Amino acid sequence: MFVDGCFWHNCPEHGRRTPWTGPNAQLWEEKMRRNAESDLRSTRLAEELGWIVVRVWECQVLRNPNLMAARVLEGPSNC
Template identity: 65%
Template sequence: MSTKEGAHLSGRRKVNTAPEVLLRRAVHAAGGRFRLHRRIAKGCTPDFVMPSSHVAVFVDGCFWHGCPEHGRKTAWTGPNADLWTEKMRRNAERDERASRLAQLHGWSVLRVWECEVRQDSAAVATRVMREVRSASTGTGRDVSTP
């Protein structure tokens, strides 16, 4: 149950965000076929996966995941500073854990920032497809960005 003060956050999308959809369209246009929100392991559900090559793609929002360019650069202040600091720390830990779990289950992980997708979704789609080809030939590697 959300509080009155946090009600504005309750409607925020967690899946099918604009950057996710933009990247999926670009990957599809580049010939990629994928599955959405496939659970790889408990605690690991990428935004989409390329099942044939075992590539898991996460599109990380700049604010919530701490983009080095667009994320918060100063310490939190105000009455909820500790709450927000802890929230962002947990987000980072969850991202690391999800990437590690995917790798343990044999998936190559590609993490991209929301800003990268918004700036040039075709270039990011090319990176995804390059990783798919690499993983398909057995030379796959972790290419996490964020």
């Protein structure tokens, strides 16, 4: 199970919705793109190794930890 932080993994609800600005804008764009690529790679690698991958957002866990725990127990069909 991966719990993706809303900021670093660009949650649809809490991720950045506007382009980065300032002198480090390009660095931020690249950093966030690398994070997204890494997430995809991690999921694929784990699945290739036979793991069932469940990904949830940080905010989902904070809002309802019991529901997220239940999803892990129930398996990927409910995610």
